[in-house]
Amino acid sequence: MPMNRKKFYITTALPYVNSAPHIGFALEIVQTDVIARYHRMLKEDVFFLTGTDENSLKNVQTAQKEGIKVKELVDRNAKRFYALKDCLNLSFDDFIRTTEERHIKGAQKLWLACEKDIYKKRYKGLYCVGCEAFYKESELQNGLCPEHKTKPEIVEEENYFFRLSKYQRQLKHIIETEQVKIIPQVRKNETLSFIDSGLEDFSISRSVKRAQGWGIPVPGDSSQIQYVWFDALSNYINALGYAENKDNFRRYWPADVHCIGKGILRFHTVYWLAILLSAGLSLPKTIFVHGYITVNGQKMSKSLGNVVDPFKLVEKYGADAVRYFLLREIPPVEDGDYTPEKFKVRYNADLAGGLGNLVARVIKMAEKINPKFRIQSTLDKSQNPKVKEIISKVQQKYKQALKEFRFNEALISIWELISFCDKYIERQRPWEFLSQVQSSKLKAQKLEEVLFNLLISIKEVALMLQPFLPETSERILKQIEGDFRRSRKSKPLFPRI
Numbered sequence: 001m002p003m004n005r006k007k008f009y010i011t012t013a014l015p016y017v018n019s020a021p022h023i024g025f026a027l028e029i030v031q032t033d034v035i036a037r038y039h040r041m042l043k044e045d046v047f048f049l050t051g052t053d054e055n056s057l058k059n060v061q062t063a064q065k066e067g068i069k070v071k072e073l074v075d076r077n078a079k080r081f082y083a084l085k086d087c088l089n090l091s092f093d094d095f096i097r098t099t100e101e102r103h104i105k106g107a108q109k110l111w112l113a114c115e116k117d118i119y120k121k122r123y124k125g126l127y128c129v130g131c132e133a134f135y136k137e138s139e140l141q142n143g144l145c146p147e148h149k150t151k152p153e154i155v156e157e158e159n160y161f162f163r164l165s166k167y168q169r170q171l172k173h174i175i176e177t178e179q180v181k182i183i184p185q186v187r188k189n190e191t192l193s194f195i196d197s198g199l200e201d202f203s204i205s206r207s208v209k210r211a212q213g214w215g216i217p218v219p220g221d222s223s224q225i226q227y228v229w230f231d232a233l234s235n236y237i238n239a240l241g242y243a244e245n246k247d248n249f250r251r252y253w254p255a256d257v258h259c260i261g262k263g264i265l266r267f268h269t270v271y272w273l274a275i276l277l278s279a280g281l282s283l284p285k286t287i288f289v290h291g292y293i294t295v296n297g298q299k300m301s302k303s304l305g306n307v308v309d310p311f312k313l314v315e316k317y318g319a320d321a322v323r324y325f326l327l328r329e330i331p332p333v334e335d336g337d338y339t340p341e342k343f344k345v346r347y348n349a350d351l352a353g354g355l356g357n358l359v360a361r362v363i364k365m366a367e368k369i370n371p372k373f374r375i376q377s378t379l380d381k382s383q384n385p386k387v388k389e390i391i392s393k394v395q396q397k398y399k400q401a402l403k404e405f406r407f408n409e410a411l412i413s414i415w416e417l418i419s420f421c422d423k424y425i426e427r428q429r430p431w432e433f434l435s436q437v438q439s440s441k442l443k444a445q446k447l448e449e450v451l452f453n454l455l456i457s458i459k460e461v462a463l464m465l466q467p468f469l470p471e472t473s474e475r476i477l478k479q480i481e482g483d484f485r486r487s488r489k490s491k492p493l494f495p496r497i
Contacts, residue, residue, distance in 0.1 A: 005043065005044060005045040006044045006045065007044065007045045007046075007047070007251060007252055007256075008036075008039040008044040008045065008046045008047070008256050009046075009047045009049075009240075009252040009253065009254070009255045009256050009257075010032055010035055010036050010039075010046070010047070010048050010049070010255065010256060010257040010258075010259065011032070011048075011049045011050070011236050011255055011257070011258050011259065012025075012028050012029050012032045012049070012050040012051075012259050012260075013028065013258070013259070013260040013261065013264055013268075014050075014051050014052055014053035014096075014098065014232055014235055015052060015053060015081060016052075016053050016056055016058060016059065017052045017053065017054050017059060017073070017074050017077035017078050017081065018056070018058045018059050018061075018062040018073070018077070019062070019077065020077055020080045020309070021080055021081050021084055021309075021310060021311075022300055022307045022308060022309065022310070023293055023300070023307075023308040023309075023310050023313070023326075023338060024261070024292060024293050024300060025081075025084075026084065026088060026310040026322070026326065027290060027293055027326045027330055028259055028260070028261060028290060029050060029084060029088065029090060029092075030088055030090075030323050030326050030327065031259055031288075031290060031326075031327070031332070031405070031407060032048065032050070032257075032259040033048070033088070033090045033091055033092070033467075034327065034402075034407060034467045034468055035257060035259070035288075035402075035405070035467075036048035036091055036092070037091055037466060037467035037470065038402050038467040040091075041466060041467065046093070047093050047094070047240075047248070047252045048091060048092045048093050048094075049092065049093065049094050049095075049096065049235075049236070049239050050081075050090075050092045050094075050095055050096075051081075051094075051095050051096035051097055051098070051235055051239070052074070052077070052078045052081050052095075052096075052097050052098065053098055053228070053232045053235075054074040054078065054097055054098045054099045055098050055099065055214065055215040055216060055225075055226075055228050055231055055232065056132050056228045057132065057206075057210075057211060057212075057214075057228070058132070059073060059074055059214070060211070060212050060214050070214050071099075074097075074099060078097055081095075082095055083311075084310065087310060087311055087314050087319065088310065088314065088319050088322065088323060089319045089320070089323070089470055089471055091470075094239050096235050096238065096239040098216075098231060098232055098235060102238055102239070102241070102243060103216075103231075103234070103235055103238045103239075104216050105238075105243035105244075106234050106235075106237060106238030106242045106243040107216050107226060107230070107231040107234045107238065108216065108217075108219045108226075109242065109243050110230075110234045110237070110242070110275070110279055111218065111219055111226065111230070112219055113278070113279035113280065113281075114162065114275060114278040114279050116278070117162055117163040117166060117278045118160050118161070118162055118163075118204065119160070119161055119163070120158060120159070120160050120161070121158065121159070121161055122156070122157070122158045123155075123156065123157065123158070123159055123161070123203055124154065124155070124156040125154075125155060125156075125203075126140070126152035126153075126154060126155075127152050127153055127154075127155040128145040128150065128152045128153075131145060131263075132227075132228045132229060133229070133267075134155075134202065134203060135152055140152070155210070157206075157207050157210065158207070159203040159204070159205045159206065159207070159224070159227075160203070160204050160205040160218060160221075160224060161201045161202065161203055161204065162201060162202055162204045162230070162271075162274070162275070162278070163201050163278075164199045164200065164201050164202050164270070164271065164274050165198075165199050165200060165201050167199070167273075167274040167277055167278070168195060168198070168199040170277065171195055171199070171270060171273055171274060171277075172192065172195050172196070174273065174283065175188060175191055175192055175195070175269065176192065179283065180269070180273060180283050180284060180285065180286070180287060181285065181286045181287070182269055182286075182287050182289065183286065183287070183288045183289065183333065183404075183405060184289065184333040186333075187262065187265055187269070187287075187289040187333075190265060191265065191266070191269040191270060194266055194270060195270065199270070202271065203227060204226065204227040204229075204230040205218050205221075205224040205225060205226055205227055205230075206224065206225050206226075206227060207223065207224060207225070208222070208223055208224065208225055211225040213225075215228065215231065216231045229267050229271065230275070233267065233268070233271070233272045233275065234275075236253075236255055236258070236284075237249060237253055237281065240252050240253055253281070253282060254281075254282040254283055254284050254285060255284040255285065256284075256285050256286060257284075257285070257286045257287075257288055258284050258286070258287045258288070259288050259290070260287065260288070260289055260290075261289070261290055261291075261292065262289050262290070262291055262292070263292075265289060268287055269287055272284075288333075288405050289333060290332060290333060291330075291331065291333060291334045291335040291336065292335045293308075293326075293330060293335070293336055293337070293338050294335055294336070294337045294338070295307075295308060295337070295338050295339070296337070296339050297337055308338060310322065313343075317343070317347065317497070318471075318494075319471065320351075320469040320470070320471050320472045321347055321351060321494065323468060323469060324346070324347075324350070324351060324411070324468065324469060325338075325342075325343050325346055325347070327407040327408065327411060327468055328346060328350065328407075328408050328411045328412075329342060329343075329346050329408075330408075331408065332405055332406055332407050332408060333405075344497055347494065347497055348496055348497060350415065351493070351494035352492075352494040352495065352496040352497070353496070354415060354418050354419075355415075355418055355461070355472075355493065355494070356492055356493040356494040358418055358421055358422060358458065359458060359476055359479065359480075359493055360492060360493075361425065362421075362425075362451070362454045362455065362458060362480075363479055363480070365430060365431075365451060365454075366451055366455070366480075369430075369447050369448065369451055383452070383453060383456060384449075384453045387420075387424070387453045387456070387457060390416075390417060390420050390457075391417065391456075391457060391460050394413050394414065394416055394417045394460075394464075395460070395464070397409070397410075397413040397416075398410050398413045398414060398464050401413060402467075407468070410464075410468075411468060414461055414464050414465060417457055417460065417461055418461060420457070421454055421457050421458065421461075424450075424453070424454065424457075425450075425454070428450045430447055430450050430451075455480050458476065458480055459476075459477065459480055459481075461476070462476035462477045462480070463477075472493055472494075475490075475493060476493070
């Protein structure tokens with residue numbers, strides 16, 4: 001691979017493996033996949049990382065409830081998260097598990113790199129196992145964790161602490177001047193507000209007893225286990241070979257984009273940056289923060305029985321249909337709602353009735369006019385100026401939207417071109433001339449011109465869809481560049497539901 005290509009390193013957060021994947025993480029990994037695929041389209045040297053966070057106390061507790069070993073639990077659920085690759089047609093380059101040797105070595109190396117900012121003391125605080133985090137009493141809502149709505153437990157023990165307070169002014173300057181860009185602005189403001197409230201040193205270890213022996217040992221102290229967030233965050237450098245200073249680490253770090261959910265904002269925009277500063281490592285360039293998916297307006301919860309399984313959804317409707325709903329219906333940086341009814345409406349209107357119907361109409365027309373017709377770049381000079389202008393405007397809007405992670409707006413721009421094609425067909429009314437093609441050379445030329453402009457437009461639609469609906473994009477390109485008689489007999493892109 002040529003070394004002069006611009007590198008682009010993008011990551012998801014690592015989900016906990018105390019349960020199987022749900023549609024909330026599917027949103028994050030599909031968003032990340034779109035960004036990675038788009039940068040590959042730009043011919044950049046892309047490295048896309050995901051994986052699983054396996055060292056949390058909640059994994060220990062879940063395994064105990066199921067009556068199995070912790071390793072059995074994390075192995076089983078890690079496989080389910082990896083299986084999202086085929087399920088959702090993902091293009092990640094590496095999948096790191098925090099129980100791997102490369103991660104353990106890297107996490108311990110990072111600890112030693114931060115040693116000047118680490119000290120030991122006795123501590124008592126309010127701890128939420130769900131968040132794997134301590135909370136100040138002022139941060140609780142009616143005495144409950146703001147994220148999980150559960151009562152934190154009081155924990156008292158001797159731990160190692162990281163001097164976060166030391167980096168308060170430096171972190172504020174970094175965020176304010178956008179040396180690390182946080183998207184959207186509301187999350188940047190939230191981070192600055194948290195910093196301004198006063199950063200306190202935070203605990204970065206747990207006793208072996210409380211961690212029940214599960215996790216990464218603290219270097220030089222067998223009585224302590226690394227705090228799950230200190231260990232987990234280091235995955236971003238460990239997957240690249242930080243422990244041995246491998247070529248990939250020197251080549252791809254720092255991350256160009258960390259894609260995360262809003263619930264873990266402070267860990268990435270404050271704790272992670274401070275740890276990197278302490279270790280003398282470069283900072284990530286952008287942190288993109290998405291919202292949550294609700295179901296019928298409610299947060300997904302096992303107790304409510306409303307957790308949506310992405311595997312079942314894909315099995316029923318196909319990967320591209322699920323990808324489309326997540327990217328078009330769910331706002332990129334806000335909460336969005338899923339219901340089966342919303343899914344079906346969006347599917348039938350946009351995929352079956354919009355994209356699928358247009359491609360089927362044009363293929364049918366092409367088969368009747370000239371089954372051997374081919375798109376040739378040399379015919380570009382015959383392209384209708386209005387069509388050319390519309391395509392150019394759509395491409396500009398599409399590129400700008402993707403640059404700003406506005407996935408829904410990028411898709412809206414593509415559907416503007418689809419809508420234009422539908423109106424173009426209605427204006428040109430090619431079906432009125434189909435019966436006269438054999439007897440009139442002029443009519444045949446006119447129809448071929450209409451067909452050419454439609455096929456060029458559909459090709460552009462397919463190319464822009466590559467990061468979003470990769471399988472559909474490939475099918476469209478094969479149909480419009482192949483034998484139209486065979487294409488017309490192929491299955492519909494999106495049968496109505």
